[in-house]
Amino acid sequence: MIRLCAKIVVETDLYETDKEVQNLIDWVCLSEQIKENNNTIRNLTGEYKKIEPDCREGVRAQLERMKELCKERNSLYEKQNDLKGQKWKIEKSLER
Secondary structure, three states: OHHHHHHHHHHOOHHHHOHHHHHHHHHHHHHHHHHHHHHHHHHHHHHHHHHHHHHHHHHHHHHHHHHHHHHHHHHHHHHHHHHHHHHHHHHHHHHO
């Protein structure tokens, strides 16, 4: 269809003189562009679907590691507070 439209445009003056022919050729060209865009969209979506699970798994693993680090940090904060409390008690007993 595109080649036929191109041939009409190049070899005749119908595109310039007949509004109906012009609209039909424009419609065919736009439809072809829409078809190409849809194919590109499908290809990109397919590529995304191939990559996405690995990305999600990587993010999931990183989130789990972050949770572990936070638990470790919180545990150390608690130990620090306990140690500071013990140190304070010792300092108070030394003051007497």
